[in-house]
Amino acid sequence: MAFQVEGKLHKAFNTEQKSEKFRAREFVIEIQDGNYPQMIKFQLTQDKCEMIDDYNEGDEITVHFNLRGREWNDRYFTNLDAWRIEGAGSSQAAPAGAVSDADYPELTKAPDEFKDDIPF
Numbered sequence: 001m002a003f004q005v006e007g008k009l010h011k012a013f014n015t016e017q018k019s020e021k022f023r024a025r026e027f028v029i030e031i032q033d034g035n036y037p038q039m040i041k042f043q044l045t046q047d048k049c050e051m052i053d054d055y056n057e058g059d060e061i062t063v064h065f066n067l068r069g070r071e072w073n074d075r076y077f078t079n080l081d082a083w084r085i086e087g088a089g090s091s092q093a094a095p096a097g098a099v100s101d102a103d104y105p106e107l108t109k110a111p112d113e114f115k116d117d118i119p120f
Helices: 046-054 111-117
Strands: 002-012 023-033 036-045 060-072 075-087
Touching: 002 036, 023 046, 036 046, 046 075
Parallel strands: 036 075
Antiparallel strands: 002 023, 002 060, 023 036, 060 075
16 A cells, blocks of 8 residues: 655654664654644665655655554554655655656557457
8 A cells, every 4th residue: 555645854763774684764754633743653674765865854755655564473563664755845756666657658549449459
């Protein structure tokens, strides 16, 4: 599931080497929700850990993330895994490997016109 939220960068933590092959970095954004601001913690992993380096505390950012959950020893964990960060209101390019609508050709024929295009 992909989501996005806009808020103010509150804190970016240092990257932690969790194991020989896995590293993670957390950051917190502040979003307004009624009378009380909410502090939401996100996680960056592996090659995405440096994505937050381009921003300073207080910057307005948009975070694109996936909602992840798992069970371990009858305990449940939820992670908000960020996969893109951009300045609020900007339209930065997606990370390498991401697919957008611009990657597909525009449909020039109506679906009924494709019936005779099949070569067999």
